[in-house]
Amino acid sequence: MKLFTNACWLVVAVLLSASVVGCKRNPGRITTIPGTRPGAVGDTAGMPLDTNPLASGVGSEGMVDEATGGIAASTVPLHQWTPSAEQPFATDTVYFDFDKSNIRPSEVPKILKVGSAMGSYAGKALRIEGHCDERGTEEYNRALGERRALSIREYLAQQGVSPQLIDTISFGEDRPADPGHNSEAWSKNRRGEFILLDPPK
Amino acid sequence: MKLTPSLPIPTPTVKPPADRGGGAVASARGARLRPPGFPGGGRVRKGRGTVRAGGWWRGGVGAWVVLAAPALWAQTELDITKSVDVHGFLKPVPVHVSGFTGEADSVLKNDLLFMGIAHVPAAEAKFVVTGSNAGRVEGRVVEKFNQHQRLAKAYAGGTIRAQVHAFADDVARELTGQPGIAQTSIAFRVETGGGRSEIYVSDYDGHNARQVTRDESMAAAPAWGGRSMLYYDSYKLGRLNVFAHELASGSRRSITPYGGSSMSPAVSPNGQRVAMILSKSGNPDLYVADRNGANPQRLTSTREAESSPCWSPDGASICFVSRTRGPAGLYVVPAAGGPMRRLTTAGVPNATEPDWSPDGKWIVFTTMMRQFHICVVKAGGGEARVVVEGEDPSWAPNSRAVVFCRGPDHGKSLSLLDVPTAKVKTMRRFLGSNSQPSWAR
Numbered sequence: 001m002k003l004f005t006n007a008c009w010l011v012v013a014v015l016l017s018a019s020v021v022g023c024k025r026n027p028g029r030i031t032t033i034p035g036t037r038p039g040a041v042g043d044t045a046g047m048p049l050d051t052n053p054l055a056s057g058v059g060s061e062g063m064v065d066e067a068t069g070g071i072a073a074s075t076v077p078l079h080q081w082t083p084s085a086e087q088p089f090a091t092d093t094v095y096f097d098f099d100k101s102n103i104r105p106s107e108v109p110k111i112l113k114v115g116s117a118m119g120s121y122a123g124k125a126l127r128i129e130g131h132c133d134e135r136g137t138e139e140y141n142r143a144l145g146e147r148r149a150l151s152i153r154e155y156l157a158q159q160g161v162s163p164q165l166i167d168t169i170s171f172g173e174d175r176p177a178d179p180g181h182n183s184e185a186w187s188k189n190r191r192g193e194f195i196l197l198d199p200p201k
Numbered sequence: 202m203k204l205t206p207s208l209p210i211p212t213p214t215v216k217p218p219a220d221r222g223g224g225a226v227a228s229a230r231g232a233r234l235r236p237p238g239f240p241g242g243g244r245v246r247k248g249r250g251t252v253r254a255g256g257w258w259r260g261g262v263g264a265w266v267v268l269a270a271p272a273l274w275a276q277t278e279l280d281i282t283k284s285v286d287v288h289g290f291l292k293p294v295p296v297h298v299s300g301f302t303g304e305a306d307s308v309l310k311n312d313l314l315f316m317g318i319a320h321v322p323a324a325e326a327k328f329v330v331t332g333s334n335a336g337r338v339e340g341r342v343v344e345k346f347n348q349h350q351r352l353a354k355a356y357a358g359g360t361i362r363a364q365v366h367a368f369a370d371d372v373a374r375e376l377t378g379q380p381g382i383a384q385t386s387i388a389f390r391v392e393t394g395g396g397r398s399e400i401y402v403s404d405y406d407g408h409n410a411r412q413v414t415r416d417e418s419m420a421a422a423p424a425w426g427g428r429s430m431l432y433y434d435s436y437k438l439g440r441l442n443v444f445a446h447e448l449a450s451g452s453r454r455s456i457t458p459y460g461g462s463s464m465s466p467a468v469s470p471n472g473q474r475v476a477m478i479l480s481k482s483g484n485p486d487l488y489v490a491d492r493n494g495a496n497p498q499r500l501t502s503t504r505e506a507e508s509s510p511c512w513s514p515d516g517a518s519i520c521f522v523s524r525t526r527g528p529a530g531l532y533v534v535p536a537a538g539g540p541m542r543r544l545t546t547a548g549v550p551n552a553t554e555p556d557w558s559p560d561g562k563w564i565v566f567t568t569m570m571r572q573f574h575i576c577v578v579k580a581g582g583g584e585a586r587v588v589v590e591g592e593d594p595s596w597a598p599n600s601r602a603v604v605f606c607r608g609p610d611h612g613k614s615l616s617l618l619d620v621p622t623a624k625v626k627t628m629r630r631f632l633g634s635n636s637q638p639s640w641a642r
Contacts, residue, residue, distance in 0.1 A: 033359030033367055067502030070483020073460030079440035099528070101506070134610045137567050137592050138637060139422055139465045140522060140529060140553045142434070142441070143478055143485040143508035146462040150483060168480065169441055170462045173610065174419060175396060181609070 071154055071163045078125050078167035081197035089114050089194035093177075094152055096190040099136070101147040103155055111152060114194055115159030125165040127195040128152050133186035134173045145170030152192045167197075288586075289562070290601065290621035293319035294376045296342075297326035305334035305365045311406065311626060312369030312383040315602035315619050318376055330372060338364035342372055351375050362408065379599045386641045387595070387604055388413070388423035388431055392611060392633035400433050402448070405597070405604070405640065407615055407628035413446065420444075425641045426468035426492065432456075432475060434464045443477050445493065456494025467510045467519075468492070474536070476500075476510040476519050487521050489536055500534050501541060509554045512536070513561060513580070520544065520555045520564055529553050531566060531582075545582035552576070552585070554593050559642055560600040565620070567592040575605050577620060588623050591616060595640045604638040 063072045092110040094103065103111065118126060130149030132141035149168035157163045178185035284292045298320045301309055309330075310320045323329070328351070332340030338361060341353035352375045356364035363384075370381025385405045392398045400423045403410035413431060414420045421434040431446045438455060441462035446453035457463030461480035468475055472492060479488045479497060485506040490497040501507050505524035512519055516536060523532045523541070531544040531552045544564070546552045551569040557580060558565070565577050568585075573592035578585040591607035603618045607627075613634045616627040628635075 030355045030357050031367055031371075032357045033363045065482045065484065065502070068482070068484040068486070068504050070480075070504075072483050073481045075460065078460065079438060136569060137509075137553045137573065139478075139509045140569070142421070142462070142464050143506035143522075144524075146441075146464075146480050146485045147506040150461070150480060150485075154483075167440070168461050169436075170464075171419075174398075174421075 069154070070150060071157055074164045074167055076125070076164055076167075078127065078165075078197060079169075080200050081125055081127075081167075082200065083127075084124060084196040084198045087196055088117060089196065092194055094192040095187065096148055096192070098133070098186070098190065099144070101144060101151050103151055108155075111155045112159065115156050115161050118156070118161050118165075121196060123199065125167065125197040125199070126156070126161070127167045127169060127197055129175075129193045129195060130168065130170040131175060131177070131189055131191050131193070132173045133189040134176070134181070135186065136173065138172060138174075142170050142172035145172050148190075148192050286621055288621065291317050291377055291379075293317050293619075293622060294328065295319055295321040295326050296328040296330050296372075296376070297321060297323040298330045299323075300331045300333050300340075301365075302334060305338065305361055308362055308365045308406075309369055312366060313372065314624060314626070315405075315597065315617055316369065316373035316377060316379065316382060316599060317601055317619070317621070318373060319622075328376060332368070334361050334365065337361075338368050340368045340372070342375060366404075373599075377599075379601065382597045382599050382602060385598060386428070387615075387638050388425060388433075388641070389606075389615060389638040390421050390423065390634075390636050391631060392636075393417075394633055398633075400431065400446075401631070402431070403631075406617065407631065410631055413448070422465050422637050423639050424466045424468055425639055426475070427472045428641045430468070430472070430492075432466035432468060434466075443475070443494070445475075454493075456490070458494075465509055467512055469512050469516045469536070470514055471516055474516070476512065476521075476536070478507055478510070487519065487534065489519070498538060500536075500538055511556050513557050514559050515561065520557055522553045522555065529569065531555050531564065531578075543582075544578070546576065546578050546585040547583060549574075549576050549578075549585035549587060556595050556603075558596045558600040559598055562600065563596075563620075565594040565596060565603055567594065573607070575603065575618065588620060589618055589625055591618070593637050594618070595638050596642070597640050598642045604640055606636045606638060608634070610634070 092114055094107045094110055128149040130145030132145045146168060149170060153166045153168055156166060176189045178188040286292050296318055298310055327345055329343045329345055337355060337357055339355040342351045344351060352371060354371055356367050366383035369383040373381045382405055386402055387405055388400060388402045390398050391401050397417055398419050398421060400413040400420045401410050402413055416437045419436040423431050423433040426432055429448050431448060433444055435442050435444045441464055442455040443457045443463050443466045444453050445456050459479060459481035463479045466475050466477045474489050475492055476489050478485050486499055487501040487507045487510055488497045488499050503523055503525040508522045510519050510521040518533050519536050520531055520533050522529050529551045531546060532541045533544050534541040549568045552566045553569055554567040555564050562580055563577050564580050568574050568576050572590055575588045575591045575594045576585045577588060591605040594603045594605040596603055601620060603620055604615060605618060606613045606615050608614050611634045613636045614627050614630045615635045615638050616625050618625050
C-alpha cells in the first residue's frame with residue numbers, strides 16, 4: 001500500500017514538473033525555414049518551346065460535327081500564315097448582340113461580301129478574330145468570342161468558302177476596339193474581324 | 202526527477218499524422234454535414250485525449266510516465282470545444298496575439314485571419330498567442346482558462362516573414378486541425394501594357410512575386426498541376442493554345458496543337474489529366490486529355506460555348522459553365538464521360554468560373570449580374586449565397602479562404618476572402634491589372 005502511495009506521488013510529481021517545463025519561456029525545438037525557394041520559375045521561361053510530338057493535326061478537317069453543327073478546325077497550320085499587306089475586309093467587321101453568338105440579319109451582307117470576295121484571293125486564307133465586351137468574366141468571354149468567330153466561319157462555309165482556309169481565334173475581352181465603359185463602346189467591342197492571310201514564305 | 206530539464210517542446214512533427222487532431226476534424230465534419238440553418242450549428246467535442254501520448258516525451262523517459270500522461274491530457278483536452286456556424290464552417294477561434302512587432306505582427310494576424318483564427322481583445326480570447334520576432338521568430342500558444350501550453354516553437358533561416366508564415370501554419374494546425382495556407386503560393390495574370398499579359402507566381406498574400414512567362418504576348422488563366430507545374434492560355438504561337446510549364450526547369454510546351462482556340466486548363470487533383478476547352482471540332486467544348494495533352498476525350502457536344510472547367514477533389518467529376526440553355530449556368534459531368542447535369546444555383550443567375558473546394562463540400566463561383574459577385578453553393582447544388590463583390594475565385598487548401606480579383610477592367614487587384622466571415626483583404630496591385638488567381642493546392 002505504501003509502495004502504491006509512493007508511486008502515486010511520483011506520478012503526480014513528474015506530471016507537475018512536466019507542466020512547469022511545458023511553460024518554459026525558451027522553446028527548445030527550432031524549425032529551420034529554407035531560404036529562397038528552389039526552382040528557376042521564370043528564369044529560363046523565355047526559352048524556345050519544345051517541339052510537341054503531337055503537333056501534326058488529326059484528319060477531321062472540314063467535317064461537320066453532327067452533335068453541334070460545328071465544322072472541324074482547319075488542319076492547315078494557318079497560325080503560321082501572316083496578315084496580308086492589303087486588308088480588304090477592315091470595314092466588314094461583324095457585330096453581335098450582348099451575350100449572343102448568332103449572326104444578326106443586319107450583319108449578313110458583310111459576310112456575303114467577304115464570302116464572294118474570297119474567290120478572288122486564290123492562295124490566301126482568312127482568320128476570324130472573335131471579341132467580346134467587358135461584361136462577362138474573362139474565360140467565359142474567351143469561349144464566347146470563339147463561338148462568335150465560329151458562327152461567322154460556318155456562315156462563310158455555307159457560302160462555299162473552304163473551312164480549311166478559315167482559322168478562328170478568340171481574344172475574349174482583351175482587345176477592345178473602343179476602350180470606353182459604356183453601351184456605345186460595348187456594342188463596338190462585341191465583334192468578329194476578318195484578317196486576310198498570306199501563306200508563309 | 203532528473204529528467205525534468207530535458208523535456209522537449211511538443212511539435213507537430215512529433216505527433217503521428219493520423220492523430221493530428223483527427224478526432225476533432227472528423228467530429229467537425231460530421232457536424233458540417235447538418236443542413237444549413239441547423240440551429241446554433243452544434244458544438245463539437247474535441248475528443249483527442251490520447252493524441253499527445255505518443256512521442257511527447259521524446260528522449261529516454263520511463264515507460265510508466267508515458268502511460269500516465271494520457272490521463273492528464275484526457276481531462277484537459279476533452280473540455281476544448283470547437284463550434285461551427287450555420288453553414289458548417291468552423292467559427293473563428295478567438296485568440297489574443299501579443300509580443301510581435303511591425304511587419305511580423307501584421308503578417309501573423311493576417312495569416313491567422315484566413316485560417317479561421319481571429320485576433321480579439323485579451324478578455325474575449327480563448328487562447329493567448331505570445332512570442333517575439335527579435336532576431337528570430339519564437340511563439341507559443343497557451344489555453345487561457347487552464348494555462349495549458351499547446352504549442353511552443355522557434356524558427357531559424359529564411360526571412361522573418363517566412364518564419365512568421367511557418368509559425369502561423371503551426372498555430373492553425375494546432376487550433377483548427379486544418380492544413381496551414383500561409384506558406385502556399387498563388388499564380389495569376391498580370392497585364393503588362395500594350396495588350397500584353399504575363400503569368401506571375403507569388404506567396405499567397407501577394408508578396409514575393411516572381412515572373413513565370415516573358416513572352417511579351419498574352420498569357421492568361423493559370424492553373425496549377427501540383428505545386429510544380431503551371432498550365433495556362435498563351436497566344437505566343439499565333440493561336441490560342443494551352444501551355445504546360447515546369448516551374449523548376451522553365452521548360453514548357455504547347456499541349457494543344459489544334460486549329461481554333463484551346464483554353465482554360467484545369468488539372469485533375471492527381472496531376473495526371475487536364476480538362477480544357479477546345480474548339481477543334483468546331484465548337485468550344487469541354488475535353489479531358491492526358492497531362493501532356495495526348496488522348497483528348499470530348500465530354501460535351503453542345504451548340505453553345507462551354508468554359509471554365511474545374512475538378513471535384515476526388516477527380517471523378519468536372520464542374521464547368523455552359524450556355525446550352527441560354528444564360529450561363531453551372532453543370533457537372535463525370536470526368537470519364539457521361540450525361541451533363543445542371544447544378545442549381547438558386548437565387549443567383551449567370552453563374553461562371555466555378556471552383557470546387559478541396560474538402561468537396563462547396564463550389565465557389567462568379568455571378569455576372571450588373572457587377573460580378575463571388576457566391577458559394579453546396580457542391581450538390583441548391584440555394585446560392587452571395588458573399589462579396591468580385592470575380593474569378595480560387596479556393597485555398599483549407600477550403601475556407603478564397604483568392605479572387607475585382608476592380609475595373611485593366612485595373613483589377615487580387616483580394617483574399619475568408620468565406621465564413623466574408624472578411625476581405627485587398628493586395629497591392631502589381632504592375633498593371635492583376636486577375637485570374639489560382640491557388641496552389
